[in-house]
Amino acid sequence: MSAVQRERLRAGPLVACAIPWIVLLTLPLWPAPIAVPEYWITLLDYIGLYSIVAVGLVLLTGIGGMTSFGQAAFVGLGAYSTAVLTTQYGLSPWIGLVAGIVVTTLAAALIGAVTMRLSGHYLPLGTIAWGLSLFFLFGNLDWLGKYDGINGIPALGVLGWTLDSGRRMYVLIWIVVAVAMLSVRNLLDSRSGRAIRALRGGGAMAEAMGVDTARLKIAIFIHAAVLASLSGFLYAHLQRAVNPTPFGLNYGIQYLFMAVVGGVSHVGGAVLGAAVLTVLQDWLQSVLPRWLGSNGNYEIIVFGVLMIALLQFARDGLWPMVARFVERPRRARRFAAGAALPTRAKPADAEAVLVVDAIRKTFGGLVAVNDVSFRVAAGEIVGLIGPNGAGKSTTFNLVSGALAASGGAIHFRGERIDGRPARKIAARGIGRTFQHVKIMPRMSVLDNVALGAHRRAGAGIWRSMLRLDRHDEARLLAEAARQVERVGLGAHLDDEAGSLALGQQRVLEIARALCADPVLLLLDEPAAGLRFQEKQALARLLRKLSDDGMSILLVEHDMDFVMNLTDHLVVMEFGTRIAEGTPDEIRTNQTVLDAYLGGVE
Template sequence: MSRPALLRFVVFAIIVMAVPLMPFVPSFWVTLLDFVGLASLVALGLVLLTGVGGMTSFGQAAFVGFGAYATAVLTTGWGWSPWATLPVSLIVTVGAAVLIGLVTVRLSGHYLPLGTIAWGISFYYLFGNMKSLGAYDGISSIPPLQVLGHNLLDSRSFYFVVWGFVLASILATANLLDSRIGRSIRALRSGSAAAESVGIDVWRAKLLVFVYAAFLAGLSGWLYAHFQRAVTPGVFNLTVGIEYLLMAVLGGAGHIYGAILGAGIVVVLKNFLQDVLPVLFGAGGNYDGIVFGILLIAMLQGAREGLWPVVARRIGREEPRSVVTDSRLPAREMTATGGELLAVKSVRKEFGGLVAVNDVTFEVGRGEIVGLIGPNGAGKSTTFNLVTGVLPLTGGEILFKGERIDGLSPARIAERRIARTFQHVKLAPTMSVIENVAIGAHLRGRAGMLAGILRLDRSEENQIFAEAARQIERVGLASVMHQPAGSLALGQQRLAEIARALCLDPELLLLDEPAAGLRHMEKQALAGLIRRLRDEGMSVLLVEHDMDFVMQLTDHIVVLNFGARIATGAPAVIQRDPAVIEAYLGTAA
């Protein structure tokens, strides 16, 4: 956390902890705030899962249920003391989350939320029908929590435990987001292709955030069981899961304090609706459901970013992160120069009946700049996607340093120090330029989730950000380093992608139309940069439509047309090649 963020946290913590100490705050409100705290834990996980990781879950209630039932069974059936069940409750929840998550995170697009609805309902019926778990009556007379020999029976004493956990979770979540693993999770939203291209194992990142969210839900469940002293399958109910999602949407998915705000609004409003509306309209209604349903739709229609951004604007902007420039990541050496680095041999790609790449063969030598050119639809970007493992080959083979890399995943290929940029820019628009670029150094750090949460990763983080800053300066974006990537002009975004790719410390750099959208002077600067990279020993393969740029820069050119290689050679030779002239200008009459 940056210093202003930490200050905000401390102020928030003091206010939160002072509330129940004030004698004029009625017990009713303290109890309500206990429930807000319980819901906040779940909403916090959902903020990470949905708002940051891009996975919408209606099933978080299931994990609350796992945490609650685990402690209910152990304390009532086996006589365990409540605190002793905490690790077990969390292990049960995490275990279930890993198993469910292994399937769920593989679900794509809207299938994922549908999947969470499906298992959410299944668990409700499963637990409702298990006789050993009390069926629909659930389990009652769960012992209360004890602290220093005191039973925490009243809502005032329980408050400190709940909110203690909430504050700890806020701190942990904020730290996690501002760490190497956190960035890999935040990178998921800009699409998996960019994340994979810098070596992030997308499935693992998704599973991590899924399990983290479940962990917080399980913690909430454990607390709930000892606060209510009873659990029923009602905690699993889909309606409850929808309410958790409403909290995240209301607060603003993606904002930590938004989760607390959303939880507060939903819990207080629900209590109000259940107490007041039946008096107005007559008993027997489920008015909170009507209001919450309408509220959810209204939020989506009117304020999809949620309420927190509105509040945050009043509190003040996030400070740009400070960069310690003297720390450095250890740079790796380029392997011996000379000879071929990448060999593309008779590579073929068919989409149904269409042959997009037709038995194309070419090499990229060490320390060489190779241009891949051809008219639109010639198969240039497809060739890039084949080399970087985004698409599987139909035939042929690709060798990097003599080792076959076709069939490897994009992340494995990135591990071999092959970096790329994309024809359609793939940056996380709301993250700052430097954070986007730092994602590129993912493979050069090793701090894990726990190190991130406990802040043990600071020296590595400083190194990563110093490296990111260095690469940003190299591509000439130092002045916009702390701006959101989405606010940059398209040409600048392309440069930011190059900086991200350079953070990987690549031996082979693949640039897809790097000069598109750049002005003349910027193109000259870019050409200078690419030459310097070559002089440092890096090899570059680039697709580009600007012929002046390609001709002055490259050592060697490969020309594709309709998926087939029609010419290869030095720029001067290519310019005179009749087949190339025909492909670009049509047959001379």
């Protein structure tokens, strides 16, 4: 099988792959009458328009984890931009398209810079606020026609054809749907896509891998907004008129509902959800008045009940039910030999890689870390031990940048790093694992590990969408595969990470940290959940890394594991360092025996 064929197998659902071919086969019929009733053409047009917006919501909400109720306002920006320029200034609709994209991008960048900083229930409330603001802006500006809107929008012209009806517009609409789906699928199957998936966990893990989460959130917010703007542009030239009604909050909720019903984590679910909701709403509006009379909006009540029932029995949406019939099984990936990723220069022997100088952390009146100092030399394994609540993990998070220090200083290879964000510390050569495992359970082991190499490749979002990142991506995945083999998980390369045992997930985190090519490795309870033989294998791996010049700082409660592995130990109690020395010295330290080991040999 050729490399191209393997890439096509990885492209995902056959539905997404088939749309471009359907469009191409339909092109010769574009200017000619097609033997389909006008009613179905109209439905297909609107399903396509809704699908474009829903695809953006899959990226933003389903994958990125940021709920937005305001996408209808971006549809309005695209529609009004072309409406104003074509009717009031006589410009080409294609200039209106460019203007709509520019206006939407600027608006999304400004709104996203504020809104994407919110979390929890504040984020959806924020999207409701700006969605309502833009809606009332459309309805109150004189030059936008207030609530009467703008009429007389010209038809689109393409290659000499005038798209002056829904029948002539539908092919263009579905070409845009196919391009939108393909762009999002390409993006998700890339370095940037793995980083986007990592946002759902809150971003702490992604930041530790070197991902600029704030910038990434704004980028995908803009991408989803531009897709909504494209839908608005097509809507304006399909309807030949615009007014604020289709750009209100109720439509914003409907777009989100389409993505959720179809399967908010699946690109194919966007089209499925748009189709199901559009057809269902139309059917209810046709049937219920004949059964119940036309004096009440019964279709809204019945529609709501049906949606609640659907979400109760298909909480992941409808796409997973369909996927088994339209998706091909994912095949194991193999990687051709290529140029290796660039590596860091190793520190000199006995170089002080990490120097912690009187570091301090307070939470209000609580002193969690009280002027703790220690150092880690090149190739040295240092253990940070102490009873629960001693401040070990807090110290660990101060070194990695997850927490900001209240006092003192931390130097890494001669550069002061305290106060820097976690992603910048990671970029300088510090990799880490977490006390509570942080992985993406529905992604493969390989893709989880590849996230660790995020800073070792440079392909951005645009190159990923256009699939121009394949060379860099192959090198990155090959490096990830090498690290998976290195830690002994080679047999699970293409398994979902969530299917692994807890001990294997901890080893996966180590492989992910190694994929960043760190100089200093921070391990938070790496042996927790491992069986005896797994611990022995882990100890051999860590000792080999140390022999190769890598420095390791670990927090661990398994004393046998720590005493037989480390070169140096730092003991903490109540946030204070109470002892420091070699394992043999710590074994006989009476202060440690009284405070931590309880006098047991």
